Amino acid sequence: MGSKPLIYAYIALGSNMGDREHYLTEAIRQLDAYDNIEVSGRSGIYETEPVGVTDQAPFLNMVLELKISLTAEELFTIMLLIEQNLGRTRELRWGPRTIDLDMLLFDEVRQDDPQLILPHPRMMERAFVLVPLVEVMQMRSPQQAARLTTHLEGLEGKEGVTLWKKI
Numbered sequence: 766m767g768s769k770p771l772i773y774a775y776i777a778l779g780s781n782m783g784d785r786e787h788y789l790t791e792a793i794r795q796l797d798a799y800d801n802i803e804v805s806g807r808s809g810i811y812e813t814e815p816v817g818v819t820d821q822a823p824f825l826n827m828v829l830e831l832k833i834s835l836t837a838e839e840l841f842t843i844m845l846l847i848e849q850n851l852g853r854t855r856e857l858r859w860g861p862r863t864i865d866l867d868m869l870l871f872d873e874v875r876q877d878d879p880q881l882i883l884p885h886p887r888m889m890e891r892a893f894v895l896v897p898l899v900e901v902m903q904m905r906s907p908q909q910a911a912r913l914t915t916h917l918e919g920l921e922g923k924e925g926v927t928l929w930k931k932i
Contacts, residue, residue: 769834772872773805773905776844777885777894778827779865781815785825786930788851788864793829795847802843806830806904808897812929816891825929828869828897830905837871841881844868869898889916896926 780788789810797804808828815821833840844866851864869885876883888894895917902910 769801769836771832771834773870774831774833774837774840774868774872775870775898775901776829776831776840777865777867777869777888777898778829779824779867779893780863781822781824782863786810789825789827791851792847792864792866795850796829796831796843799843801834802840803832804829805832806901808900809928810930811893811897811926813893813927814925816893824893826893826897826926828894828901830901837868837874837876837881837883840871841868867894869894890920892917892920892926895920 778789778792780786782788793804793807796802806829810825810827813824813826815824831840835843848864848866867885868881868883869888871883874883885894888898895913899910899913899917902913
């Protein structure tokens with residue numbers, strides 16, 4: 766492991782089933798338990814109305830900054846494993862879920878692999894992703910956070926994203 770450089774990745778977490786906050790904190794705990802993953806930043810928790818399939822409970826959403834020495838694919842595999850550990854099933858696209866982990870940004874990587882597109886392809890149209898992402902990016906990447914804030918100002922739906930809890 767010693768040879769891989771440390772890089773930063775940003776991932777979104779969402780939950781709208783059962784004890785939503787428990788699923789978020791448990792996902793963070795499981796990520797942090799890996800030797801080559803350090804949770805280096807976290808947004809507050811936001812409550813948001815569902816997108817796509819609207820006949821379901823509101824989501825809790827947040828974004829984490831991770832300091833890691835992994836490839837994007839290795840991180841993605843760990844994220845899928847944590848979703849499985851926490852009872853995620855994929856019956857309905859955009860349907861209810863115990864936990865949803867989405868890789869938003871992985872360092873400067875741009876890739877079009879159908880399994881893992883980076884940056885996240887729908888990130889820029891989702892206020893529930895951008896609001897917590899901007900919050901967690903302020904410290905490390907103020908310029909990037911400012912660009913995202915400008916984009917966010919023109920976006921629909923941000924009034925549906927409300928701060929639920931500061932961590």
